[in-house]
Amino acid sequence: MPDSGGLPGFDPFMKFWTDMSAKMGAAGMAAPTPAPDMMAQMRKTFFGSMSEYAEEYMRSEQFLNGMKQAMDNSLTLKKQVNEFLQSGLQNAQMPSRADTDHIVLLLRGMEDRLLTKMDKLTARIDELEADRNGSNSSASSTKAKATAKRKR
Amino acid sequence: MMPGLSWPTTPEAATQQWMKFANKMGALPRAAQIAKEVRVGTTPTRTVYSEDKLNLLRYESDTPRQFETPLVVAFALVNRPYILDLRPGKSVVQHFIGAGHDVYNIDWGVPADSDRFLTIKDYVLGYMDNVVDHMRERTGCDQVNILGYCMGGSMSAMYASLRPEKVKNLILLAAPVDWSCKESLLSLWTDPKYFDIDKVLEVHGNAPAEWLQSSFMMLKPVQNMIEKYFTFYENMENEKFLEDFFAMETWLNDNIPVAGETFRQFVKDCFQKNLLIRGELELGNERVEMRNIECPILNLTAQHDHLVPCGQSLPFNDAVGSKDRKSINFPAGHIGMAVGSKAHRDLWPQVCDWLAERTDRVTG
Numbered sequence: 001m002p003d004s005g006g007l008p009g010f011d012p013f014m015k016f017w018t019d020m021s022a023k024m025g026a027a028g029m030a031a032p033t034p035a036p037d038m039m040a041q042m043r044k045t046f047f048g049s050m051s052e053y054a055e056e057y058m059r060s061e062q063f064l065n066g067m068k069q070a071m072d073n074s075l076t077l078k079k080q081v082n083e084f085l086q087s088g089l090q091n092a093q094m095p096s097r098a099d100t101d102h103i104v105l106l107l108r109g110m111e112d113r114l115l116t117k118m119d120k121l122t123a124r125i126d127e128l129e130a131d132r133n134g135s136n137s138s139a140s141s142t143k144a145k146a147t148a149k150r151k152r
Numbered sequence: 153m154m155p156g157l158s159w160p161t162t163p164e165a166a167t168q169q170w171m172k173f174a175n176k177m178g179a180l181p182r183a184a185q186i187a188k189e190v191r192v193g194t195t196p197t198r199t200v201y202s203e204d205k206l207n208l209l210r211y212e213s214d215t216p217r218q219f220e221t222p223l224v225v226a227f228a229l230v231n232r233p234y235i236l237d238l239r240p241g242k243s244v245v246q247h248f249i250g251a252g253h254d255v256y257n258i259d260w261g262v263p264a265d266s267d268r269f270l271t272i273k274d275y276v277l278g279y280m281d282n283v284v285d286h287m288r289e290r291t292g293c294d295q296v297n298i299l300g301y302c303m304g305g306s307m308s309a310m311y312a313s314l315r316p317e318k319v320k321n322l323i324l325l326a327a328p329v330d331w332s333c334k335e336s337l338l339s340l341w342t343d344p345k346y347f348d349i350d351k352v353l354e355v356h357g358n359a360p361a362e363w364l365q366s367s368f369m370m371l372k373p374v375q376n377m378i379e380k381y382f383t384f385y386e387n388m389e390n391e392k393f394l395e396d397f398f399a400m401e402t403w404l405n406d407n408i409p410v411a412g413e414t415f416r417q418f419v420k421d422c423f424q425k426n427l428l429i430r431g432e433l434e435l436g437n438e439r440v441e442m443r444n445i446e447c448p449i450l451n452l453t454a455q456h457d458h459l460v461p462c463g464q465s466l467p468f469n470d471a472v473g474s475k476d477r478k479s480i481n482f483p484a485g486h487i488g489m490a491v492g493s494k495a496h497r498d499l500w501p502q503v504c505d506w507l508a509e510r511t512d513r514v515t516g
Contacts, residue, residue, distance in 0.1 A: 043382070051374040058337055058370070068346045078355045097265060097357070104266050 019049060179388045186391065190398040193234030195245055197257070201286045205261025206279050208286065210254075211237070211245055218252025220512040221320045222291050224283065225257045226311075228303035229275070229414065230364055232406045233257050235490050236301065239399050242491045247500040251508060254291065258283055258304075268357040268412035272421075273435040275414060276310050284311075284318050295320035295447075297507060301490070302326055302460060303418070306428065309468060312445045314438055321510050323450045323503065324468060326460045326486050329442070330429040331422055333463030337371050342423040349419045358409040365407040371458050400491065429467055442468070448476035448510050450503065452489065459486040478506065 089096040201208035227233035237245040300308025305327020387393040427433040
């Protein structure tokens with residue numbers, strides 16, 4: 001395999017290039033005027049090799065660490081922008097995303113408590129109906145549940 | 153020399169190539185018009201139930217209904233559900249309608265920033281359960297048939313585990329349930345060593361659509377960013393190809409964000425901790441145990457699936473309590489299962505037959 005000259009992350013590309021050249025040669029690259037089907041075959045081989053090595057590279061530690069680094073940097077930048085916007089909105093006494101998140105969380109908490117209460121009431125009604133009818137109350141349970149559409 | 157572009161060695165060859173190029177350039181305005189006019193999701197639908205951003209769509213058809221039990225399609229939260237009804241001749245929905253099934257599709261809607269706290273429990277035990285209850289009320293059937301595709305399949309498996317009494321038959325299409333198989337690049341990229349989901353969601357709230365789309369594109373960079381356009385160039389004068397191409401492109405570029413908490417849970421509990429197959433996943437205070445599923449199941453996997461390798465789907469058949477279980481490993485890719493010509497010719501008629509054998513016919 002040719003030497004990459006110590007450039008980080010370059011080895012997979014060098015490997016790809018040498019292997020691809022060998023495969024292309026075998027697929028008919030050496031012919032002076034390749035026929036159309038041969039061209040198609042060569043193209044298929046070329047893209048096949050490229051895909052194979054792209055996949056190999058994307059599984060490599062180098063790529064994964066690079067991806068993590070790039071993501072961390074972009075998230076840090078976005079976070080700083082968010083904080084800047086939030087403080088700007090706060091100074092202008094306008095609602096920011098943090099405020100809407102807070103309201104949504106309050107509503108969800110309220111919804112959860114209400115639904116828990118409703119579930120308990122449904123169960124209680126089922127019990128009472130079962131006691132009254134002396135029979136299985138599964139039908140009424142389904143009906144009660146269907147009425148309380150939102151179960152989240 | 154670039155593949156596909158041969159260097160002309162004679163004046164005739166050069167003229168020929170020039171003519172070919174000129175023809176393709178001449179086809180550009182027509183291609184642009186097709187791109188503008190392409191229609192997706194061709195079967196007429198009617199919204200029969202809505203809740204928050206969710207719409208339950210019923211496919212309208214003149215074909216007489218042959219089966220009592222309705223079929224509901226649950227697609228993933230990351231894309232639009234019309235991939236299963238992309239174009240005439242490439243519509244999974246049309247197969248079922250043609251066979252006489254009453255077909256519904258869950259359009260989960262596009263989550264806004266305020267939906268970032270929606271969890272998998274909200275989707276499965278909230279929205280999905282409400283949809284199923286509505287269908288039961290509407291049709292008078294105690295149970296429904298469910299077809300879950302990709303992440304929608306995982307959610308359908310969760311639902312069928314928690315509410316088995318409401319599911320008559322379950323069909324999973326390229327649905328991951330066991331993430332111990334690390335064959336897919338996604339499994340590697342979501343490894344906690346390289347991917348901090350909490351940090352992503354702290355900044356973005358929801359999982360952004362464009363970020364999801366670029367991740368999916370990067371799974372097959374050569375095909376998606378180079379090869380596809382070579383194929384497009386070669387077929388620029390073929391109207392049928394262009395219609396299919398632009399329909400597919402419309403869908404591929406129609407990504408939607410995923411609610412933050414749902415995404416966090418999916419990455420952590422499924423991709424990273426693999427809790428579902430182990431029976432350790434909890435939604436609210438209910439434990440998802442797939443052995444509770446006792447209805448007939450059909451597990452469809454794609455042999456060349458780069459997104460959900462078969463190893464992530466096949467363990468489902470061993471995890472359930474059903475006696476009637478079948479899997480079909482079809483030679484197609486993840487999307488090819490829904491839109492591929494071969495799948496429409498060989499796979500979906502089989503699936504319709506399987507479902508027909510297990511669904512009550514309309515009487516009288």
